[in-house]
Every structure is written in structure tokens, then in C-alpha cells.
Amino acid sequence: MSSSADSLLDWMTHQCAFSAKAMLRAISATQLVKIRAHLGQQIRPAHGSVLASPQIAAYDPDPDYFFHWLRDSAIVIDALRVLYEDRTLGPDALDHISDFMQFSLDLCRLDGRVVAERGDFRRNVSADFLRHVRSEKELRQVTGDRVLGEARYNPDGTLDILGWARPQNDGPALRALTALRVWRLEAFRQRADLGIAEQLLEADLDYTFNHWRDACFDLWEEIRGHHYYTRLLQLAALVEGAEWLEQKGDAARSRAFRAAADDISRCLDAHLDKDASYYRAFLPDFVQPSTIPDARRLDIAVVLGVIHAARSGDRHGVLDPKVLSTLLRLESLFTSEYKINQDRAADWGPAMGRYCGDVYFSGGAYYFSTLGVAQFYYLLAESLVRLAAIEISLEQREMFTGMFDAMPGQAFNTPGGRRKLAEAALKRGDMFMATVRIYTPPTGELAEQFSRDDGVQTSAKNLAWSYAAFITAHAGRNAASRAIGNCC
Template identity: 45%
Template sequence: MLGAISATDLVKTRPGFGQTIVPCPGSVLASPVPASYDPDPDYFFHWYRDSAIVIDALRVARIEGLVGDVAAERLAEFVEFTLSLDRMDRDGLSGLARFRADVAPDFLRYVRDAAEIGRRAADWVRAETRVNPDATPDFTRWDRPQADGVALRAIALLRWWGETDAGLHGGMRAVIEADLAFTLARSAEPSFDIWEEELGHHYYTYLVQSEALELGAAWFAGLDRRKEAQACAAGASELATRLERFWDAGLGFIRSRQGVADGSDRKALDAANLLAVIHAGRASGPHSVLDPRVQASLAAFETLFEAEYAINRDRPAGRGPALGRYAGDTYYSGGAYYFSTLGAAEFYYRLAVALSDGAELPAAPENACFRARLPAGRDRRSSAAAALRRGDAILHTVRAFTPACGALSEQFDQTTGEQTSAKHLTWSYAAFVTAAAARSAATGRLRA
């Protein structure tokens, strides 16, 4: 994971686009492996969402003692890199003209045209999905606008705030304030989902936006900025109301999206919902690991992939299901994703922590299937132990499909279990770090 942050020693060429990319300090590569869809995808970009997840995992790794002072150094570089994005050429048309002049004729169809660039709003930088790691715009045709990454970045920096020196607070404050302002301004607008496939209103986006604004409200209050605190609190409350509309009692799970062009239910059940709960990180209440509707959704999600994936059928005792994104996924192998599967393990570890800390496993009609998968024990402690075992079973599956060298790609094939898609996906390593930390917390509670 560290090798993808501030990877200034790497160089990526895109001959068709006339580009030579050298990452700046503070950029976070989605994958540090230079690829060109040959056959692996080109992930040599700084995605807002992925980078925020990785920077938050870096904080967790520091707490766990896995990294030392380098974590704070990389955070400082990340903040400066983010600030540099705000200094991009806000006209963009001149930059596009220069870019197009170097693009091979066969590649021009992959480049945004001047009309599209000209429609960009004043806050276009934050509405992007990704940028080049050398702090230049991504002029290729890629689905945008997207709003979840900015909210996640605010969450990550707000979590880092109390663990950083005051000397870094100026830059952090500038990023946090701008990210929260963008989130408030754009929360009602449609955006693309985390897979960058569908424009609409998404559970994942709403939940991380709501969490960012709740944390922002508390942060502004601590700075005695009441007006901003009230605005964030009101925005979070509005998003909380919208989130309630995603529960579908007829289907028995939380829908992943609303208002998309494809009105079918094929993608209604989506890993994005599980990841939303993990990334928002709420300890209790609605949309936390203790929410019966969230638990029902996870049970339905596991059931889907237990039936869909060959590697989940007749699996050895003690192994949980490998999990993908949604039914009928065709991206590369359409297989299991390490971060989806690790996300489920982390869910159970966090549930074990909550139960160990005194919460009750809710008994509601909505989560009956979930409780059947996780039989309640005689008391909270035995219920927590059951949740820990369930997390371990899923982690055993990740271990079974991880090579001895420990490399984590984006996917592992649903039939063969072989790794596919992007090699060394940085998000996969981040997901492992946070799942392992959640397991450490759970086992620590149960040993106490």
C-alpha cells in the first residue's frame, strides 16, 4: 500500500495520448503497476475515492504500529497534492487543446471534446472522478461527475485531525472546508456510483456524504463556527431522511440506487452498500453494523454470491463466501473482489466489537436470515464470539485465494479463483489493513 503513495520513482507512458506521467508526492495510485488494457486495466490514476480510503487505512496502520513517522509524512504530502489540484487551470480549454494536439488520431475518440470541457462548473475539480498523479486533469472520456470521493476525503482528514501536528492543520483545514462545502452544495444532485457506471442517487454516496457532514458539524462546533456547524448538521439530517427511502421491505434489503436509467433490479443488491457502512464507520444506530436492515442486506448479499460463484459451492468447512459487486457483473472475470470479501469480514469484526462493548444483537423480522447465519449466544459475549468466527471464516477464504507472496489484485475468478483485473490494487491492501485492525480490536475485547 505504501508503494502506491508518493510513488515518484515510477513513470507511466501513454503513447496514444502522448503522455509521460511521473507521480507527484502525495498522489495515490489505484495500482502502481503500469498497464494499458494489455490485458490488465490502466489504473495509473489518482482516484479521489480510492485515495481517501487508502489515506484513512494509513491512519489505521499507524495506530496498529504497522508504520511509523512515514504515515504523517505521506499525509502531509497528500494534503499538499490535494491543494495543488485546486490550482489546476480552471479554464481547461487551453489545456485540452494542448492535450489533443499530442493525441494519436485513433485515440481521439477516447478524449473529451471542447463542448464538454466548456460546460464545467467553477468547482469542476472536485466533481471529477480521478486525475493524473502528476496533478494534471484526466481529459479522457470517463464517467463523471462523482461526489463520494470528496466526502470520503473529508472523513479521512477529519479522522486524522486529532492525530496531527498543528503545523499541518492549515492545509488540512483548507481541504476539509472546501470538501464539506462541495458536499453540501452537491448532495441533492445525481452523480455516478462508485463503479462509475450509473448516474443517479446512490446509497453509498448519500451515506458517506451524511457521515462527512456529521463529522464536519462536530468539527466546526469545536472551532466555534456555529453557522457552518448548523449548515453541516442540517445537510446531514436531510441526507438521513433520503437514506431511509432506500430500504425495500418487499425485497428485504437496502437498494443500492434510485433514479437511474436502467430501472431493473439487477443491481439493486450491491457491494457498494456493504462498503458504505464500512467506510462511514458508524458504531451504532441507523446504517451501522447494528442496523437490522443493514444486517438483512448483508445476508441477502452473501446468499446471492453463494449461489452465483462456483468457488462458493461445496467450499470446505470453516470458509465463508467470496463476494463480488452485483449479480451478472461482467467486468473482467466478473469475479470476487478482495475489498468486497474483506469488507464483509470487517463487518463481522466490527459487530463483534459492538457486542463486546455492550450492544445487543437486534432481534427484528428484518434480520431473521442474518441471525440464522449468526446464531445468538447465551449472552453478548458468546454472540460477539460468533461474529468473530464468521469474520474469520470469510478471512480464511481471502487467505485461500491469496498467493504465498501476499499479492492482492482487484479480483479473483469466480470459477478458478485465479487473480484477475488490476494487479496490486491499492484498495485491496487498504481493505486488508482495516479488516485486520478490526479483528485485532474484536479479539482484544474477547480476551479482556
């Protein structure tokens, strides 16, 4: 290994340790208090809550991310599990996970009718901010399982009274996947109150089963429709949930979940564009047809869905040629769109954003997008050496030849060919890690974005998702490296 590679690996190890500490500051941050004077609120996070960012801000200019998002919190807790499994963290990690499950279960029991009937939730809101507050009618509808479509909550365990993009149906599915992965930890089952975890799983899986057909907003909270990211997480949650139910002896519900997963799989196939060359991130809600241009449908959300669902096999996973084609299109898009990608070094990957025409804050590169691509290639490397039973198709072969330089033209399906292919995938992942390194300040702090023009950090500071993405990408590299070392 070259000294430059050694240097990158050393930095990754150091940055992972920093990311773990920084991410932990967002979990059960009971020492913090957020004052929202315009809403008459004083918010102190409860045990088990996960802040999207612990930064105290109010769009001044940094955004107010002092909320517990279902999606972000599930991603963070999954990274916490990873840190426990690789022994970076000890038993305290399991305590945090138990607190998270209790807090999450309490959220499932919220009832908007109670807030509406109390009638005072608007009383302390400043007059010029009332237009941003939800109506009593809307809050009265947040009852039963509808509370799981809320997207975000105040970290003190109360409903968010601000108008927002609702419902969002990826959160319960993603949280179910996180809980199922934790459930497999023997140490967790030995020490945790499994009744709480079981109730949370039941709630999230039932919501996913009952609402997967519904149109909802995407993970960027901008477009109402049917989304590849959401559907793929729902598919994965129902498949893994069916296995869990089967182990519990609930054969009937297990069969129902599997049947729904088969239906979702067919819906996912409909996301292929007309030339069958990439997966479109969303399909319109046919009640409210979309006028959004096709270019907007090319979105990093597809790649993030694949790594968050973590499905094996060659459909809707890292080995799917259409997913690979989607990723290559995204790399080409951001290479051409971002100034910081124009003159990058040959051993850096392009900094990755969300989609064409993004205007949120700098509309630039995201740490979790760039790290997500690195993780994708590490998962691909591991899959290539572990899944020896899967033959590499002609279509995949053509994709790999275009993605990796200096690949041998012969036998991809031989052990030696697979190893070389896996090594090339790992190296490609390192290229994106090298890009993250260039745009990470000496402090190690990771914001949400870094500018497309000069790489300066923008948007929310200390984004918990950014740190979680680094942790899971680093773990993915370690797993891929071990798999390659044990291969052949």
C-alpha cells in the same frame, strides 16, 4: 484457540505486514514513469499522489489504473492512518499524509478552462484515440468546485483528459472523513501544517454540503442516479464536519450541516425496497429514468458504505437489521453464482463480488468485497460488546439467530449473551478471511479480482485498495478481539 485458528491469525499478521509494504509502493511513487503514447503523455507521479495500482499496464490485458482516484486514495490514506495508530508505521506515515493533503488541495485548484484555452491537449493524441478524449466544452466546465467531482486525475497533478463517468460525489465526502480522522491524531496536529488540512477539509465539506442533492455516478462508475454508498458517506462527513466546525466556533455552518445530514438520512431510508427487506444500492436519476432491473440494485456497495462511513448506532451501521439483511442476501447471491463457492469448506465464507450480473473482467470475486465483509463482522463484534446501551431488538435477534450457529435462545441482552454473540460475529469474520487466504498466492500479492470459476487473480495487479482493505480488516479484528477480551 485451535491450531487452525492460530495458523490463520499468523497468516493474517504476515499478510498485513506485506500489504503495508505493497500499499506504500502506490504512495508518492515518484520513481515510476507512465508513457501513454496514444495521448502523447509522459506521467511521473508527484509527492502525495496515490496510484490505484502502480502496475504499468495498458489493457494488455491488465487495465490502466495509473491514476489518482479520489475514492481509492482516501481509502488508502485511511489505511495508512490505521497503520500509524497501531504502530506498524512510524512518523514517515504522517509525512505521507501531509504530502497527500497538499497534493489533494492542489487538485482542488485545477481549472479545466486553462487546459481548454491552451488548445493543444488534443494535438498529440493519435487519430484513432481522439474519440475517447474530452471536448473543449466539457473541460471548460471543470472550474470552481466542479473539479472535486472529477473522480480521478493524473498522478502528476493534471486533469485526466479521457472521457469518463463524471461527476462522482462520494470522493470528497470520503476524503473529508479520512482527513477528520487524521485531524484527531495529536501527533499530526503537532507537526503538520494545519492550514493545508483545514483548507482541504473546508473544500471537501463545502462540496458535499452544496452537491449532496445532485445525481452522480456510483462508485463502480457505471450508473447515474442517487446512491446509498454516496449518500451514507455524505451523511457521515456532514455530521462529523459539523462537530469539527462547532469546535472551531462556526455554529451557523455547523447547524446547516446537521440539517442537511437529517435530510440525507431521510433520503437513505427511501433506499429500502418495497418489502423493506434490503437497501437498494441506487435510486434512478428522475431526469433520466433508469431501466436497470431490480436485481442490479443488490450491491456490495451498501456494505462498503457502512464500513467506510463507520457510523455508530443502529441505523445505517453494522447493527442496522436492514443492512444485515442486505448482507445476507449478498452472501446468498454469490454463493449461488460463483463456482468457487459451491464446494467451499464449512469454515470458509463465500467469496464476494460486487453485484448480480457483473461482467467487468472475470465478473468475479473482489478482494476488497470479501475483506469488506470480514471487516463488517469484526465491527459488528466490537459494537455488540461496546454499545451495551443499545438493546438488541426482536428483528435483530432473528437476524443473528439465522447468521450464527449454536447461539443460545435466551437473553441476547445479558453481558454473557452479548459476549457469545460477539464471539460468533468474530468467528464469522474469520471465515471470510480464510477465504481470502485460500485465494492469495504465496507471494502475498493482491489483485483487484479473483475468478469466480477457479480463483485465479484477474483485472488490475497489486490494487492499492485491496491492500488497504486487508489492513483495515485486520485492524478491525484486533479491535474486536480486544473488546471481547475486556468484556464481562
